[in-house]
Amino acid sequence: MKPHPPSSPPFPPFLPAIRRLLPRAVFFLFLFSLGYTLGFLSSSSSPPPQPPQFHVQTQLQSQPHDQIPVSTSPSPPVAPPPHDLLRFRTKCADPVPQPDVLRTVLDRVYNGSSPYAGFPPPAIAPLLYPPPHRLRGWGSTKPVFRDLIESVRPLTIIELGTFLGASALHMAALSRNLSLPSLILCLDDFRGWPGFRRRFPRDIPPPLHADALLLPQFMLAVAAAGEADRVIPVPFSTGSALAALCDWGVYGDLIEVDAGHDFHSAWADINMAYAVLRPGGVLFGHDYYTAADDHGVRRAVTLFAKVKGLRLRPHGQHWVLSPKPLDP
Ligand SMILES: *[C@@H]1O[C@H](CO)[C@@H](O)[C@H](O)[C@H]1NC(C)=O
Ligand SMILES: *[C@@H]1O[C@H](CO)[C@@H](O)[C@H](O)[C@H]1NC(C)=O
Numbered sequence: 417m418k419p420h421p422p423s424s425p426p427f428p429p430f431l432p433a434i435r436r437l438l439p440r441a442v443f444f445l446f447l448f449s450l451g452y453t454l455g456f457l458s459s460s461s462s463p464p465p466q467p468p469q470f471h472v473q474t475q476l477q478s479q480p481h482d483q484i485p486v487s488t489s490p491s492p493p494v495a496p497p498p499h500d501l502l503r504f505r506t507k508c509a510d511p512v513p514q515p516d517v518l519r520t521v522l523d524r525v526y527n528g529s530s531p532y533a534g535f536p537p538p539a540i541a542p543l544l545y546p547p548p549h550r551l552r553g554w555g556s557t558k559p560v561f562r563d564l565i566e567s568v569r570p571l572t573i574i575e576l577g578t579f580l581g582a583s584a585l586h587m588a589a590l591s592r593n594l595s596l597p598s599l600i601l602c603l604d605d606f607r608g609w610p611g612f613r614r615r616f617p618r619d620i621p622p623p624l625h626a627d628a629l630l631l632p633q634f635m636l637a638v639a640a641a642g643e644a645d646r647v648i649p650v651p652f653s654t655g656s657a658l659a660a661l662c663d664w665g666v667y668g669d670l671i672e673v674d675a676g677h678d679f680h681s682a683w684a685d686i687n688m689a690y691a692v693l694r695p696g697g698v699l700f701g702h703d704y705y706t707a708a709d710d711h712g713v714r715r716a717v718t719l720f721a722k723v724k725g726l727r728l729r730p731h732g733q734h735w736v737l738s739p740k741p742l743d744p
Pocket of ligand 2 (some may be wrong): 585590593
């Protein structure tokens with residue numbers, strides 16, 4: 417607390433002693449007031465304690481120029497990242513001949529054996545649910561599947577986003593009815609998404625520790641449908657699985673995109689899938705109209721069609737791109 421300035425002392429004029437002492441008193445009073453005033457002035461005019469920030473700035477300003485500069489002012493616009501980082505690979509390995517595609521995938525992913533050999537293992541079998549007649553899915557039996565399998569007559573189908581296998585098994589049934597020996601590669605990490613299990617308590621068994629058990633539940637449905645020789649899980653993220661197919665020269669005649677529905681997932685999936693789409697093949701996908709994820713799928717497809725000069729055809733809930741040109 418700051419001291420108050422002294423008030424004038426009372427002065428009783430009728431006391432002779434005081435009168436005698438007056439010049440001295442005035443002198444001392446003057447000295448005292450002067451000292452006090454000087455002290456007061458110097459204390460109030462001294463700079464306030466400086467905030468640490470000031471010292472930091474001073475230190476940084478005195479650093480040599482190769483130190484990291486610190487600035488609180490808005491930085492100028494940054495140049496976009498190098499263009500090659502924004503591009504997707506469009507050229508993949510030479511295609512393996514169609515009769516070798518299944519063998520290639522089994523060799524690369526399962527060391528040459530079928531993932532269905534000895535399935536389900538005794539430790540897992542009692543945990544799985546009996547496959548229902550109708551698998552849980554979303555728009556998995558819409559006419560778009562029949563239309564495209566009849567018109568494209570695909571020998572290799574690649575599906576991005578399989579979940580329990582409803583659309584994969586529907587495509588298997590359609591191609592079987594057309595006597596098409598289609599191989600169906602199911603790219604999915606088979607982990608669902610955070611919180612998915614609450615929506616499907618009767619479709620998916622409780623997790624085994626951190627294992628979602630989606631993969632064995634899907635495989636059980638495939639085995640029950642008698643399609644284990646041609647509906648093959650590729651149980652990795654769509655990005656890493658598509659990059660691997662591209663390296664191996666495994667192409668699809670028909671590719672269905674139905675994995676992540678946010679723009680970035682859909683954009684990456686569509687671009688990477690197009691690289692492993694055989695010329696003349698067709699890329700299609702689900703959820704053209706969904707408002708979830710800010711129309712991420714629709715915006716990705718629309719942008720992709722524009723960039724590649726393809727025609728985009730809505731088909732119910734689905735989107736279909738015009739066939740990949742033979743001479744891209
Ligand atoms: C792959 O299979 C071969 C036999 O075909 C076996 O000798 C080898 O140990 C297997 N490798 C792995 C990693 O399982
Ligand atoms: C395949 O053919 C069978 C027998 O005609 C039929 O019952 C079944 O519905 C067909 N499946 C599809 C998906 O068209």
